[in-house]
Amino acid sequence: MTVATSPLSIVIATRESRLAMWQAEHVKALLQARGHTVELLGMTTKGDQILDRTLSKVGGKGLFVKELEVALEEGRAHIAVHSLKDVPMDMPQGFALACVMEREDPHDAFVSPKYHSLDALPQGAVVGTSSLRRQVLLQALRPDLKIEPLRGNLDTRLRKLDEGQYDAIVLAAAGLKRLGMQDRIRAIFSPTTMLPAAGQGALGIEIRADRQDLAQALAPLVHMPTWLRVAAERAVSRSMGGSCSVPLAAHAVLDGDLMRIDAAWGDPQGVQSLICAQQTATVTTRAQAEALGAQVAAHLQAAGAKICTQS
Numbered sequence: 262m263t264v265a266t267s268p269l270s271i272v273i274a275t276r277e278s279r280l281a282m283w284q285a286e287h288v289k290a291l292l293q294a295r296g297h298t299v300e301l302l303g304m305t306t307k308g309d310q311i312l313d314r315t316l317s318k319v320g321g322k323g324l325f326v327k328e329l330e331v332a333l334e335e336g337r338a339h340i341a342v343h344s345l346k347d348v349p350m351d352m353p354q355g356f357a358l359a360c361v362m363e364r365e366d367p368h369d370a371f372v373s374p375k376y377h378s379l380d381a382l383p384q385g386a387v388v389g390t391s392s393l394r395r396q397v398l399l400q401a402l403r404p405d406l407k408i409e410p411l412r413g414n415l416d417t418r419l420r421k422l423d424e425g426q427y428d429a430i431v432l433a434a435a436g437l438k439r440l441g442m443q444d445r446i447r448a449i450f451s452p453t454t455m456l457p458a459a460g461q462g463a464l465g466i467e468i469r470a471d472r473q474d475l476a477q478a479l480a481p482l483v484h485m486p487t488w489l490r491v492a493a494e495r496a497v498s499r500s501m502g503g504s505c506s507v508p509l510a511a512h513a514v515l516d517g518d519l520m521r522i523d524a525a526w527g528d529p530q531g532v533q534s535l536i537c538a539q540q541t542a543t544v545t546t547r548a549q550a551e552a553l554g555a556q557v558a559a560h561l562q563a564a565g566a567k568i569c570t571q572s
């Protein structure tokens with residue numbers, strides 16, 4: 262049974278990149294269709310401003326969400342739409358993840374003006390990515406490749422590719438598809454070659470924990486199979502040390518109630534070793550999904566992966 266909630270006036274805090282704006286507009290349209298009045302509040306976050314350094318060196322994932330949380334705290338906005346991949350594992354005190362929406366394509370995409378796939382790249386080709394996970398997975402597949410840093414929003418990264426600074430880049434397929442740029446995708450990496458990041462392709466909506474009325478208004482937007490998958494994936498990250506900068510991949514799939522989760526951990530000390538683990542179980546609740554994620558993390562640790570303790 263769905264209980265109709267009374268119409269609310271909702272301000273969405275969002276980053277101003279084209280992808281973030283698309284995501285906020287998407288949520289806005291869904292909420293408006295349910296009778297709510299919705300406005301956007303665009304903001305530039307530190308993660309968007311600092312483009313000359315690797316994300317892991319300037320404060321990690323939280324950079325993209327902290328300023329939006331301040332807007333929620335101060336009541337200038339009521340909900341924040343995030344790419345879940347950028348959301349730290351544990352919400353700060355007073356905030357809650359109220360909604361996880363249906364996932365877009367969670368895989369990574371190979372993008373190149375000249376080459377149709379990773380295999381087609383010549384020896385020593387230059388590939389752009391600043392993601393530690395993508396770096397380690399790429400080097401495991403092709404030790405000859407030269408991996409160069411690449412930051413900035415989607416348009417900036419594609420421009421740098423088109424200017425010839427790289428032979429190819431790796432991006433989340435979800436972002437390209439949302440912005441109608443799927444024609445830039447030359448190949449989709451299967452999870453067996455490039456295991457996705459926890460939460461990749463999924464949107465999460467954050468609220469102040471005391472706003473039950475908003476949680477109710479967002480309930481119809483929840484996609485439970487996606488929430489179960491990302492709950493398991495995020496539990497792997499949490500168990501391995503949360504928001505630390507380590508190469509970490511976690512990807513869950515559901516076949517009915519049967520969940521399979523794969524995880525990979527790379528030594529941040531630069532040793533090109535990759536530890537993988539996999540686990541399958543029946544999952545119908547978020548608690549079960551999180552337990553499965555914690556289990557696969559325990560397997561990683563048993564195989565030599567180290568929990569990251571730096572904050």
Ligand SMILES: NCc1[nH]cc(CCC(=O)O)c1CC(=O)O
Binds near residue numbers: 431434436461462464
């Ligand atoms: N780290 C930035 C980021 N955060 C979310 C996405 C893509 C969209 C998504 O995963 O939902 C991207 C770009 C990328 O990794 O190529």
